[in-house]
Amino acid sequence: MERRDVEVFLTLAEELHFGRTARRLRVSQARVSQSVKAMERRIGAPLFDRTSRRVALTPIGRRLESDIRPAFEQLLAGIERAITAGRGIEGTLRLSFEAPALAELIALPLKAFRARYPACEIEIREAPFADPFAPLRSGEADVAVMLLPVTEDGLTTGPVVHTEPMVLAVAAGHPFARREFVTLEDLARDVVLRAAHPPPAYWSETTPEGKPITRGRAYGTFQELLLVIGAGEGICPLAAHAEQYFARPGIAFVPFRDAPEAHWGLVWPTAGETGRVRAFATEFQST
Structure with missing residues (x-):
């Protein structure tokens, strides 16, 4: 069942008028009718009693509305919170790599993060081979991709981002x-x-x-x-x-x-954990 069909059903259940529902959702009346018919075929029973003068929910329609409206509103609220949080991730995230090639090997999560948080810029730099912790200690990097395990004091280890032989x-x-x-x-x-x-x-x-x-x-x-x-x-x-x-x-x-196997993971200063760092780590935890 498509989200748009559910939205049409719930809106029509409020308006009880195909024209007003179409205008409110900015779709055609034909689209509203198609969505309702699709849901009725899926349910196997009429959801609305329709006449030339009125539209009313059937008993099955009323039960369906009461069952799914809270969940649908919760879904919309969750999406809205995510959008709000996404717009709040701004500024620059400075990312260092112990092995520069890892930037290419984790390109897809990097691209996904940029798409999810367009107001947050990622600066990528190579960590010194002789001391890969240096950018984190000096504050030149907010988070690093490093070979695990890391046992340095004051650093938090996040999710594994790449595994290889x-x-x-x-x-x-x-x-x-x-x-x-x-x-x-x-x-x-x-x-x-x-x-x-x-x-x-x-x-x-x-x-x-x-x-x-x-x-x-x-x-x-x-x-x-x-x-x-x-x-x-x-x-x-x-x-x-x-x-x-x-x-x-x-x-x-x-x-x-x-x-x-070699495990590469995210590492950042414990005292320097920001919303940007948490959002970046979450992107890899969800992959």
Whole structure:
């Protein structure tokens, strides 16, 4: 049953006149008649007694009106509240990405947010590879898309916005490059490189079987990291989108068989949670 048909029925139940109902809804009288007939076919019984002089609800019509009018008015009120809230989300939301490619991978929710809140502008920026938390700490970003989990004090973790497998980046001539897959145990067989910022708490120093993992030197930019991987100075676990966005002849990306998936989520300063941030997080919770 279409919302417009319900609206026609309830309006006609008030006006009890096809012409006034049509003028009130700004439709033709034929459209009103078509809607009423469609509902009557769906119900299987007449909803109105019609004569040349009067229109009146049938007993079934009166019962239907009393049953659905409160729900319909509640629906309209909810829509109106959402519109009011939407118009209240204004200003600029500054969004930083630990991995810039994620901006393209979550393009659909970003587009939906812009459509829902046209008065709110989104500014997108790349977070420093060496310290992805810096824009949140300095106030240059309101919310960030980061690799989870995040255990930093003073930050709130919101919904997951993207999930993907992990791969191991190795030099094209590395023995692992000829494999169909690698395992977490393979991390003990080479130097594992990382970014310049301190490794997150969930990074283990051993494999699942307890073999020690040798950590190599840290690098300040992602391009530096790829350069030394290609030079054969070490290996690095990365989220799978790296293969699509950073493919190059000197590097192979080998899938993990047993590594947990990478989860990217929204993170924002707890003390800086605004209506814009909550609305943005809600957009992803509903997808």
